[in-house]
Amino acid sequence: MMNNVSMLFSGFAVLFTFQNILATIFGAVLGLLVGAMPGIGSLAGVALLLPLTFKFNPTTAIIMLGALYYANMYGGAFSSILIGIPGDGPAVMTMLDGFPMATKKNRPGQALLTSNLSSFIGGIIGMIILTFMGPLLAEFGLKFGPAEMTALLLVAMTSIGWLVGENPTKGILLTAFGILLASMGMDTLSGMPRYDFGSIYLLGGVPFVPFVIGVVGFSQVIRLMGERHEETKLVVEKLSIKNSMITLHDLKRLLPPAIRSGVMGTFVGVLPGAGATTAAFMGYAVQKSFKSEEPLGTGAIEGIAACEAANNAAAAGAFAPLLALGIPGSGTGAVLLGGLMMWGLNPGPLLFTSSPEFAWGLIASLFLANLITLMISWGVIPFLVKILSVPTRLMIPIITVVCIVGSYSTSNSMYGVLIMFISGVLGFILSETGYNTAPAVLSFVLAPLLESNMRKAFIISRGSLSIFVEKPISLVFIIILVITILFPLIRLALVKFGVMKKK
């Protein structure tokens, strides 16, 4: 334990050279920018910057990329909160409460600050856990095989239940639609084409980012066109950091969910292939079972805190398997891993022992990046908030351009843009006819993970269901799953027999 602390301090010693601090700041600023632009996520950011870093020494290079990756998790929330367009997977959840808080409640500054502070808290928790139990954490992640992941994802899927809104039939219909849409493209296990309708583009499936930008973002542009002559109601008069301060009461509401999600998010981040999106998802779902001052989905601080803390903690947690075992937990992790190889380092189980100054320098840089990003993003809030006072008729072309650029850049092709427009029209029609599109987006994210894990589990067990109850970790999740599903029925029965009071 103490050894780890002293190693961390030696990491800080590596970090505190003029060059490395500069690299951290540069990475953090770039990460915020890249993250704030929908579609250009950390994956593209790291991939674009990677070739530039070959001239640096490896430690400086990874510190810069680590900071970029980290700051990205902050930036993703900006467009989500201010214009209702989630830039990446995790930000979908932030939007659920962030956007209403900024627009309906007219507290955009506070919404951004809540998101920043929760990100900071979640990140710090994740990094502390990473510092003290990095290798252990990685071992823990290994325990999650296909059976365990399937059970966990099934639990996560149940949380769609509270997203379906007033009309469960419509909600379930859209959940099923999301799953169906996600199954298009090449089958991940056998490589067989599915629902490709003879199109070479559909062979790769429906890309996630353009789909989300379309359904959530562009559909809103269409809606705005109907309101283009209305005056912008929101006028943010004084632009100062002071005006975006949250009250002590807000802070009290923010802390418990942020800390809870921080711890949970770290562990979800460690799991193979789960990543920040699943963490944000789980964080929000868990918050649902705790008390929130306002109902979730109407602009509750607790909602923003729960998912933002979880996704930042997951980003930190994802470094555990990457550094301790050389296993990337996400696409971005894979690019970082490629970078390590290009710099002549061998990522893998030997990294901590063979290049300690590198591994600990990176962990130390995450702490610094977290702090710097918080300061920068806090500082830019007043300018960001100004976006909201732009008249609707000007916002329409601006958001449209953002949507197009974002969906183009994920695959460098017009196919993404086409998908974005189609999903946008679809999203508009659905929400005009009283469907809530959130279940479709979320089942679209989780279904591919669930499918591949479940099928792998069945290959291992030769089609037998017993694998899910024989493995202890999986059994625990299955029990949670059964309780979650049956609880409403049990409560109904208990209320009927007078054991429990009606809620």
Next chain:
Amino acid sequence: MKKNVLLAIVLLVALVMPVMAQGSSESSGAFAPSKDIEWFVTSSPGGGSDIYTRSIEKIMTQYNLVNGKTFLVMNKTDGGGEVGRLQVSRVGAGNNANHTLLTFNSGDHDPMLRNTANRIANFTPIAVMAVDKQLLFIGEHSKYKDWAEILTAINAGKNIVIAGSKGDDILTYGLLIEELGVSENQVSFITNDATSDAITSVLGGHVDLVLGKPAAADQYVEAGKLIPVLALSTSRFTGNLAGAPTLSETGPYKDVENAIWRGVVAPGAMSDAAAEFWSNAFKAVAESPEWKRDYIDKYKLVPEFKDWKEAKAYMEEFERTTLQAIGK
């Protein structure tokens, strides 16, 4: 001063090139790159093909083999890579075709044949650079100790699960169970997106064996986390992988080997002069000490250079046998 002269030459070539291309593509003028080169890679940044591409790019730039021009590496992963391949195959004759390259290996060629009507005839093969082979590994806490024990278990009718990646790994697995004479149900295979995921599942004890290339497993073998148990090759590997026997050493079987070639192709419309130029440039890379040290030795590949004419025959033969095998 020298730079200006060079620039003048480049400009002159740039001006003359389209004229030449219009005249006849067989005109014997030597080709030199006159603009930036678009190099397509159909897998994600950081993956095996990407590292291969960027390693070559680095050496070509270092030796100034491309007339001072820059490579623009385009990672185009749409449609499992098919979109990028189709796009390259359709580049029309002219200067663009002469400045377009595509990273292409057997793991790309095979799904292209299975899933699309695109064929190697639509491309100009440029070179084959190296051959990769695979091994089977067990995890440190595996219930089996070596291949002999696994073979005994298989012959006793026990179930074995192998994890691996896409493409080539599935083919090699197919060859292996065919040689062992067992069913897909008894010795089953789990396809992962990347070998690293397969390694994760064997380290966690969720599967029995992992099938992969030396590069992906190297560090785990070094740390004692993975133990090589079978070389899927006609001869043993060297270094820390020498402990693994080939299949014929362990019983009445033939060796199983699925050589995975790594190559480069260009649009079918590329001129012969340009193809000759590129083939020579790749040859220079293949002969450089950096290539041997930083790629071949580091990732334990077998160096095997084929120029554009040999590569064409080689890829056509691969296509013929693959199409035959899948009954197309």
